[in-house]
Every structure is written in structure tokens, then in C-alpha cells.
Amino acid sequence: MTRRIFLYCLLIVLGSSCTKQDINKPKLDSLLTSLQGNNKAMGSLAISVGGKVIYSRAFGYRSISENEKKVPDSHTKYRIGSISKMFTATMIFQLIEEGKLTLNDRLANWFPELPNAQKITIGNMLNHRSGLHNFTNDTAYWHYMTRSHTEAEMAAIFAKQKPDFEPDEKADYSNTNFVLLGYIVEKITKKTYAKELKERITSIIGLNDTYYGDKGSVKNNEAFSYVFAVKWMPMDETDMSIPAGAGAIVSTPNDLTKFIEALFAGKLISADHLNMMKTLKDNYGMAMFEMDFNERKGYGHTGGIDGFRSILTYFPNEKLAITYCSNGGIYSVNKVRDAALSIYFNKPFTMPDFNATQLKPEVLDKYIGIYSSKQIGFKVTITRDNGTLIAQGTNQPQFALVPVAQDRFSIDETGIILDFDLAKNRFVLEQGNSETYFTKNK
Numbered sequence: 001m002t003r004r005i006f007l008y009c010l011l012i013v014l015g016s017s018c019t020k021q022d023i024n025k026p027k028l029d030s031l032l033t034s035l036q037g038n039n040k041a042m043g044s045l046a047i048s049v050g051g052k053v054i055y056s057r058a059f060g061y062r063s064i065s066e067n068e069k070k071v072p073d074s075h076t077k078y079r080i081g082s083i084s085k086m087f088t089a090t091m092i093f094q095l096i097e098e099g100k101l102t103l104n105d106r107l108a109n110w111f112p113e114l115p116n117a118q119k120i121t122i123g124n125m126l127n128h129r130s131g132l133h134n135f136t137n138d139t140a141y142w143h144y145m146t147r148s149h150t151e152a153e154m155a156a157i158f159a160k161q162k163p164d165f166e167p168d169e170k171a172d173y174s175n176t177n178f179v180l181l182g183y184i185v186e187k188i189t190k191k192t193y194a195k196e197l198k199e200r201i202t203s204i205i206g207l208n209d210t211y212y213g214d215k216g217s218v219k220n221n222e223a224f225s226y227v228f229a230v231k232w233m234p235m236d237e238t239d240m241s242i243p244a245g246a247g248a249i250v251s252t253p254n255d256l257t258k259f260i261e262a263l264f265a266g267k268l269i270s271a272d273h274l275n276m277m278k279t280l281k282d283n284y285g286m287a288m289f290e291m292d293f294n295e296r297k298g299y300g301h302t303g304g305i306d307g308f309r310s311i312l313t314y315f316p317n318e319k320l321a322i323t324y325c326s327n328g329g330i331y332s333v334n335k336v337r338d339a340a341l342s343i344y345f346n347k348p349f350t351m352p353d354f355n356a357t358q359l360k361p362e363v364l365d366k367y368i369g370i371y372s373s374k375q376i377g378f379k380v381t382i383t384r385d386n387g388t389l390i391a392q393g394t395n396q397p398q399f400a401l402v403p404v405a406q407d408r409f410s411i412d413e414t415g416i417i418l419d420f421d422l423a424k425n426r427f428v429l430e431q432g433n434s435e436t437y438f439t440k441n442k
Contacts, residue, residue, distance in 0.1 A: 037352040041329030046253030048321040064221040078325035084249035089287030093273040094411040119167040125177035126286035133161040135172035142395040171282035175246040182245015205262040213240045225307030226328035235307035257321035260314040371438035388402025
């Protein structure tokens with residue numbers, strides 16, 4: 001018996017030593033310091049293993065004014081954009097477990113005026129198979145995004161939009177789905193989304209810095225978003241009544257790691273429903289994506305609203321959660337996540353050299369102009385501000401272009417690449433698997 005106990009204890013010690021991972025904090029600090037020093041990013045990063053935060057650092061500024069620059073801390077809150085969808089889906093599954101809803105219930109039960117409402121199910125909306133047009137893709141969105149809207153006003157906007165495809169025919173990402181799912185939570189419970197979020201999730205697992213957002217507040221330690229073009233410039237602030245259940249939550253990296261750990265630990269929904277969230281159909285889960293790192297399988301979501309960009313990933317086998325929230329910059333959140341994971345897992349990693357691709361002003365001037373696309377009826381204006389090229393689409397915010405190769409620039413925070421052909425006075429805008437051609441106006 002004594003020998004068996006000794007061997008059992010030895011196995012526990014060996015097992016814990018195999019899974020324990022010391023983190024190279026100085027190297028992670030150097031990465032974030034470099035991003036801040038080169039005006040490539042501002043934000044906050046947190047890494048948690050087995051429910052314990054092993055790294056947390058905020059950098060840059062949470063607000064910038066003529067008189068003062070306020071630095072962030074671990075409790076500074078960021079708009080998390082579409083990561084909110086994971087919270088909305090969690091509440092939907094909770095209602096299903098309470099017998100108040102099913103995945104096969106039709107959208108027409110609450111919004112019969114919407115196109116194909118009799119065919120669209122709750123399940124279709126959860127995994128982006130409803131065919132409902134993504135309202136944030138429309139040019140009109142940029143005209144009303146800063147103004148408060150009621151549920152009825154948003155539903156009226158959705159009702160006028162033609163569906164992109166028949167329900168369950170295929171999958172395509174649409175914020176419209178989750179705005180409506182948030183409304184359905186309110187209609188079933190007779191309470192606001194904000195109250196349901198608190199009662200069903202944040203108060204249960206102790207998320208003290210997570211809530212439904214309102215107008216940004218410096219006094220409440222909230223971050224404001226910026227874009228860097230020679231200096232940090234403030235972005236327009238979306239009214240939170242617009243994204244609602246699709247993107248209106250404010251949180252911190254520490255809270256988000258705690259949320260996803262609780263989700264995978266079965267503290268919020270059943271294992272069967274968590275499996276539904278994780279299971280991909282045409283690359284879409286139910287408010288969750290597969291977000292691997294090398295051979296390690298991870299799950300989570302990204303978020304973007306105004307100048308905020310966020311990424312949340314959980315690796316079940318490693319019990320590792322990582323969250324990065326940015327309130328400004330031109331270095332993508334995916335690159336920060338992958339760099340942090342490379343450092344954590346002791347993978348080969350080279351610090352980015354931000355001076356390697358600097359171009360002289362006379363070279364940048366060759367790209368300046370107004371470019372139009374016949375494919376989408378859209379214009380992009382390219383200007384220069386000292387040593388930085390600035391791109392601005394019709395009725396959209398400005399973005400800095402980062403040179404990555406000869407005649408090739410990126411908008412890192414959006415994943416967009418602009419590939420110029422100066423001889424033909426045009427560029428190709430690459431995003432995902434799509435290509436859109438823009439020709440310079442004479």
C-alpha cells in the first residue's frame with residue numbers, strides 16, 4: 001500500500017511538472033514595450049493556465065487628450081466587439097436548458113416582418129446560416145452607427161435588407177443574427193440584456209469588470225480607441241444600442257480568460273451545448289471558431305468595434321486561456337496572440353523589426369490618389385501624412401498603411417492587404433479569399 005501511494009504521488013508530481021510552463025516574462029514585456037514604443041499598438045494582454053493568471057500587462061494609453069495621457073491597468077475596460085457573441089450564445093443555451101427556447105424555434109415567433117423569418121431557426125442564427133444580410137457591411141451603417149437606436153428601429157433596418165441566401169443553404173458571418181438573438185433573450189426573460197448578462201453570467205463567475213457598455217467613461221477606467229497616423233487620433237464611438245448582443249459588451253482580458261475557463265468547465269452551460277458551440281459547420285461554430293496554434297487546438301472568438309480589436313482563445317488540453325484587447329494600433333491582434341504563444345511555448349520567435357520596411361516620402365507619393373472599384377461601387381482615398389500612407393474608404397475611418405513588401409501594404413488591424421500595380425494605376429484589395437480591384441481616378 002505504501003509503495004502504491006508513493007508511485008501515485010510520483011505520477012502526480014511528474015504529471016504536474018510536464019504540464020507546468022514557466023513563461024518568459026521579460027521577452028513578453030519586450031514585445032509589448034516594442035509595440036508601444038513604435039506606436040504599433042496599445043492594449044492589455046492576459047494569459048491564464050489552470051485558472052491562474054500567469055501574465056497580465058496593460059500598455060500604452062487608455063485615453064489621450066491635449067492635457068493628459070492616462071495609462072491603463074489590469075482593470076481598464078475595453079470594448080470587446082464580437083466576443084460579445086459568445087456571451088449571447090451562452091444565454092441562449094441557458095434558456096434552452098430551462099425549457100424556454102429550442103434550437104428549432106423560428107425567428108417569426110418574435111420578428112415575423114423579417115425576410116425568411118418563418119424558415120430561420122435559432123440554430124441557423126447561432127452558426128451564421130440564416131442568410132440574413134450583415135447590416136454592418138452596408139455603407140449606410142457608417143451614417144447611423146453613432147446614434148442611439150431602439151429595437152424597433154434596428155428591426156426596421158433589418159426588414160428592408162434582402163437576404164444573402166436561403167436559410168441553411170450555406171454559412172456567412174452576419175452581425176444581424178446576434179443583434180436579434182440578444183433581443184430574443186430580452187423578449188423571453190422580460191429583462192434587459194444588461195440585467196440578464198449580470199444575473200446569468202458575470203455575477204455567477206465573478207466578472208467584476210464586465211458589463212453591457214454605454215458611452216465611454218474615463219472615470220470608469222474605460223479605454224477609448226485610436227488610430228495612429230503620425231499621432232494617435234480618436235476614433236468615432238459607436239452607440240452601443242447598435243451592436244447590442246452582437247458586440248456591445250465591455251470587459252478586461254483578465255475577466256475574459258475567467259469567462260472562457262468557466263464556459264469550458266461547465267459552470268455556465270452543459271457539456272453538450274458547449275460541444276455545439278465548438279462544432280464547426282462550414283468553418284462556423286455556434287458563436288465560436290477553431291483558433292489553433294501549430295498542433296494545439298484552440299477555440300474562441302475575435303472582436304472589432306471602432307478602433308478596438310480583441311482576441312480570446314482557450315486551449316482545452318493545455319487549460320490555457322489567452323486574451324488580448326487593443327484600443328489602437330496597426331499591429332494585428334492575431335500577431336500579438338501568436339507571438340505571445342510562441343514565447344510561452346518556447347517556440348522560435350523573432351521580435352518584429354519595425355524599421356525594416358520604412359519608405360521615403362517621395363516613394364510613398366507614387367501611391368497617393370483616389371481609387372474606385374466598379375465591383376462594389378466604392379472609393380478609397382490614399383494620402384500621405386509625413387512618412388505614413390493613410391487609406392480612407394467612403395464614409396469610413398482612416399487607417400494607416402504598413403509597407404510589407406515592394407508595392408504591398410497592409411492594414412494590420414483588419415487583415416486587409418493592398419497590392420499596388422503602379423504601371424496600371426491600380427491596386428488589388430485582398431481580404432480573406434476575396435480580391436477587389438481599384439483603379440486610380442484620372
